[in-house]
Amino acid sequence: EVQLVESGGGLVQPGGSLRLSCAASGFIFSGYAINWVRQAPGKGLEWVSGIRGGRGDPYLADSVKGRFTVSRDNSKNTVYLQMNSLRAEDTAVYYCAKSESTGSGSYPFDPWGQGTLVTVSS
Protein backbone atom coordinates (compact mmCIF):
# COMPACT_ATOMS: atom_id res chain seq x y z
CA GLU A 1 0.00 0.00 0.00
CA VAL A 2 1.28 3.44 -0.95
CA GLN A 3 1.60 5.65 2.11
CA LEU A 4 2.82 9.20 2.67
CA VAL A 5 3.37 10.59 6.16
CA GLU A 6 4.12 14.25 6.78
CA SER A 7 5.86 15.53 9.89
CA GLY A 8 7.62 18.62 11.18
CA GLY A 9 4.74 21.04 11.51
CA GLY A 10 4.23 23.25 14.51
CA LEU A 11 4.11 26.80 15.83
CA VAL A 12 6.80 29.19 14.61
CA GLN A 13 7.25 32.94 14.91
CA PRO A 14 7.14 35.21 11.85
CA GLY A 15 10.53 35.23 10.18
CA GLY A 16 11.35 31.81 11.54
CA SER A 17 12.13 28.52 9.81
CA LEU A 18 10.70 25.03 9.75
CA ARG A 19 11.51 21.86 7.86
CA LEU A 20 8.73 19.50 6.84
CA SER A 21 9.32 15.88 5.94
CA CYS A 22 7.28 13.53 3.79
CA ALA A 23 8.16 9.88 4.38
CA ALA A 24 6.99 7.51 1.66
CA SER A 25 6.49 3.76 1.50
CA GLY A 26 4.86 1.16 -0.71
CA PHE A 27 6.38 2.18 -4.07
CA ILE A 28 9.73 2.72 -5.79
CA PHE A 29 10.32 6.14 -4.32
CA SER A 30 13.11 7.34 -6.60
CA GLY A 31 10.96 7.01 -9.70
CA TYR A 32 8.16 9.33 -8.66
CA ALA A 33 7.56 13.00 -8.00
CA ILE A 34 6.38 14.34 -4.68
CA ASN A 35 4.39 17.54 -4.38
CA TRP A 36 3.52 19.83 -1.49
CA VAL A 37 0.05 21.37 -1.42
CA ARG A 38 -1.18 23.59 1.41
CA GLN A 39 -4.58 24.60 2.69
CA ALA A 40 -5.02 27.64 4.89
CA PRO A 41 -7.75 27.31 7.56
CA GLY A 42 -11.15 27.33 5.86
CA LYS A 43 -9.60 28.01 2.45
CA GLY A 44 -8.87 26.13 -0.76
CA LEU A 45 -5.88 24.18 -2.01
CA GLU A 46 -2.66 25.85 -3.10
CA TRP A 47 0.23 24.00 -4.74
CA VAL A 48 3.52 24.98 -3.13
CA SER A 49 6.22 22.80 -4.62
CA GLY A 50 7.08 19.66 -6.50
CA ILE A 51 10.22 17.63 -7.00
CA ARG A 52 10.67 15.10 -9.77
CA GLY A 53 11.95 11.61 -9.34
CA GLY A 54 15.38 10.70 -10.62
CA ARG A 55 17.68 13.73 -10.47
CA GLY A 56 15.03 15.63 -8.54
CA ASP A 57 14.28 18.74 -10.57
CA PRO A 58 12.52 21.14 -8.17
CA TYR A 59 9.55 23.40 -8.85
CA LEU A 60 8.24 26.15 -6.59
CA ALA A 61 5.19 28.41 -6.61
CA ASP A 62 5.94 32.12 -7.04
CA SER A 63 4.49 32.78 -3.57
CA VAL A 64 7.32 30.84 -1.91
CA LYS A 65 10.25 31.28 -4.30
CA GLY A 66 13.28 32.62 -2.49
CA ARG A 67 11.95 31.42 0.87
CA PHE A 68 11.22 27.70 0.47
CA THR A 69 13.36 24.95 -0.98
CA VAL A 70 12.49 21.33 -1.72
CA SER A 71 14.84 18.37 -1.72
CA ARG A 72 14.72 14.60 -1.58
CA ASP A 73 16.79 11.80 -0.08
CA ASN A 74 16.08 8.66 -2.07
CA SER A 75 18.05 6.55 0.42
CA LYS A 76 15.54 7.55 3.11
CA ASN A 77 12.42 7.63 0.90
CA THR A 78 11.84 11.16 2.14
CA VAL A 79 11.16 14.59 0.65
CA TYR A 80 11.87 17.75 2.61
CA LEU A 81 10.35 21.20 2.41
CA GLN A 82 12.62 23.78 4.01
CA MET A 83 10.61 26.87 4.86
CA ASN A 84 12.46 30.09 5.76
CA SER A 85 11.29 33.65 6.40
CA LEU A 86 7.87 32.36 7.35
CA ARG A 87 4.89 34.72 7.27
CA ALA A 88 1.46 34.61 8.85
CA GLU A 89 0.00 33.82 5.43
CA ASP A 90 2.01 30.59 5.32
CA THR A 91 -0.21 29.22 8.09
CA ALA A 92 -1.84 26.11 6.66
CA VAL A 93 -2.09 22.36 6.65
CA TYR A 94 0.68 21.11 4.37
CA TYR A 95 0.00 17.91 2.44
CA CYS A 96 2.44 15.90 0.39
CA ALA A 97 1.16 13.96 -2.60
CA LYS A 98 2.71 11.52 -5.06
CA SER A 99 2.55 11.92 -8.84
CA GLU A 100 4.18 10.38 -11.92
CA SER A 101 5.90 13.69 -12.61
CA THR A 102 5.58 17.34 -11.73
CA GLY A 103 6.03 20.74 -13.31
CA SER A 104 3.66 19.94 -16.15
CA GLY A 105 1.55 17.23 -17.69
CA SER A 106 -1.47 15.22 -16.87
CA TYR A 107 -0.49 13.28 -13.79
CA PRO A 108 -2.80 13.44 -10.80
CA PHE A 109 -1.70 13.88 -7.23
CA ASP A 110 -2.45 10.45 -5.78
CA PRO A 111 -2.40 9.61 -2.97
CA TRP A 112 -2.13 12.41 -0.43
CA GLY A 113 -0.78 12.25 3.09
CA GLN A 114 -2.77 13.23 6.16
CA GLY A 115 -1.15 16.66 6.36
CA THR A 116 0.81 18.56 8.99
CA LEU A 117 -0.25 21.91 10.44
CA VAL A 118 2.09 24.88 10.30
CA THR A 119 1.12 27.92 12.35
CA VAL A 120 3.06 31.15 11.95
CA SER A 121 2.26 33.46 14.81
CA SER A 122 3.92 35.52 17.51
Added chain:
Amino acid sequence: SYELTQSPSVSVSPGQTASITCSGDRLGNKNVCWYQQRSGRSPVVVIYRDSKRPSGIPERFSGSNSGNTATLTISGTQAMDEADYYCQAWDSSTAIFGGGTKLTVL
Protein backbone atom coordinates in the same frame (compact mmCIF):
# COMPACT_ATOMS: atom_id res chain seq x y z
CA SER B 1 -1.13 34.45 -13.81
CA TYR B 2 -3.49 31.67 -14.83
CA GLU B 3 -6.73 31.27 -12.91
CA LEU B 4 -9.37 28.57 -12.61
CA THR B 5 -12.83 29.70 -11.56
CA GLN B 6 -15.41 27.53 -9.81
CA SER B 7 -18.81 28.36 -8.41
CA PRO B 8 -18.61 28.39 -4.59
CA SER B 9 -21.52 26.05 -4.07
CA VAL B 10 -23.84 23.59 -5.78
CA SER B 11 -26.84 21.83 -4.28
CA VAL B 12 -28.42 18.62 -5.49
CA SER B 13 -31.09 16.21 -4.33
CA PRO B 14 -30.14 12.59 -3.69
CA GLY B 15 -30.35 10.53 -6.85
CA GLN B 16 -30.13 13.57 -9.12
CA THR B 17 -27.22 14.71 -11.30
CA ALA B 18 -24.75 17.29 -10.05
CA SER B 19 -22.61 19.33 -12.43
CA ILE B 20 -19.61 21.25 -11.17
CA THR B 21 -17.82 23.54 -13.62
CA CYS B 22 -14.32 24.96 -13.79
CA SER B 23 -13.44 27.74 -16.19
CA GLY B 24 -10.15 29.08 -17.45
CA ASP B 25 -8.65 30.58 -20.57
CA ARG B 26 -8.39 27.85 -23.22
CA LEU B 27 -8.74 25.26 -20.49
CA GLY B 28 -9.69 22.67 -23.12
CA ASN B 29 -6.03 22.67 -24.22
CA LYS B 30 -4.92 21.52 -20.78
CA ASN B 31 -5.35 18.32 -18.81
CA VAL B 32 -7.73 18.73 -15.88
CA CYS B 33 -7.93 16.74 -12.66
CA TRP B 34 -10.72 16.83 -10.10
CA TYR B 35 -10.26 16.24 -6.38
CA GLN B 36 -12.84 15.45 -3.74
CA GLN B 37 -12.24 16.58 -0.18
CA ARG B 38 -14.68 15.41 2.45
CA SER B 39 -14.84 17.34 5.69
CA GLY B 40 -11.72 16.89 7.76
CA ARG B 41 -10.10 14.55 5.22
CA SER B 42 -7.28 14.71 2.72
CA PRO B 43 -8.16 15.25 -0.95
CA VAL B 44 -8.73 12.27 -3.24
CA VAL B 45 -8.50 12.35 -7.05
CA VAL B 46 -11.78 11.40 -8.70
CA ILE B 47 -11.00 12.35 -12.33
CA TYR B 48 -7.70 12.85 -14.15
CA ARG B 49 -6.79 13.71 -17.77
CA ASP B 50 -10.19 15.38 -18.14
CA SER B 51 -12.29 12.23 -18.05
CA LYS B 52 -10.37 9.25 -16.70
CA ARG B 53 -11.53 7.67 -13.48
CA PRO B 54 -8.99 6.11 -11.09
CA SER B 55 -9.60 2.59 -9.87
CA GLY B 56 -11.94 2.58 -6.93
CA ILE B 57 -13.84 5.69 -7.98
CA PRO B 58 -17.52 4.95 -8.70
CA GLU B 59 -18.77 5.08 -12.27
CA ARG B 60 -21.19 7.86 -11.35
CA PHE B 61 -18.23 10.28 -11.51
CA SER B 62 -17.41 11.54 -15.01
CA GLY B 63 -15.59 14.48 -16.53
CA SER B 64 -15.32 16.50 -19.72
CA ASN B 65 -13.23 19.43 -20.91
CA SER B 66 -13.72 21.65 -23.94
CA GLY B 67 -13.24 25.29 -24.84
CA ASN B 68 -12.88 27.26 -21.64
CA THR B 69 -14.81 24.92 -19.36
CA ALA B 70 -14.21 21.60 -17.64
CA THR B 71 -17.13 19.82 -16.01
CA LEU B 72 -17.35 17.21 -13.29
CA THR B 73 -20.62 15.31 -13.40
CA ILE B 74 -21.93 13.12 -10.61
CA SER B 75 -24.87 10.97 -11.70
CA GLY B 76 -27.21 9.52 -9.12
CA THR B 77 -25.63 11.65 -6.40
CA GLN B 78 -25.42 10.05 -2.98
CA ALA B 79 -25.17 11.59 0.46
CA MET B 80 -21.57 10.39 0.69
CA ASP B 81 -20.68 12.63 -2.28
CA GLU B 82 -21.20 15.75 -0.17
CA ALA B 83 -17.75 17.37 -0.17
CA ASP B 84 -15.61 20.14 -1.59
CA TYR B 85 -14.46 19.59 -5.16
CA TYR B 86 -11.41 21.21 -6.71
CA CYS B 87 -10.31 21.31 -10.33
CA GLN B 88 -6.61 21.47 -11.13
CA ALA B 89 -4.45 22.06 -14.21
CA TRP B 90 -0.84 22.99 -14.96
CA ASP B 91 0.31 26.31 -16.35
CA SER B 92 3.88 27.59 -16.67
CA SER B 93 5.29 24.82 -14.46
CA THR B 94 2.80 25.64 -11.70
CA ALA B 95 -0.12 23.51 -10.58
CA ILE B 96 -3.21 25.71 -10.42
CA PHE B 97 -6.25 24.81 -8.31
CA GLY B 98 -9.70 26.26 -8.66
CA GLY B 99 -11.19 27.88 -5.60
CA GLY B 100 -13.35 24.85 -4.88
CA THR B 101 -17.06 24.07 -5.03
CA LYS B 102 -18.97 22.89 -1.99
CA LEU B 103 -21.44 20.22 -3.05
CA THR B 104 -24.43 19.91 -0.75
CA VAL B 105 -26.71 16.89 -1.06
CA LEU B 106 -30.09 17.73 0.44
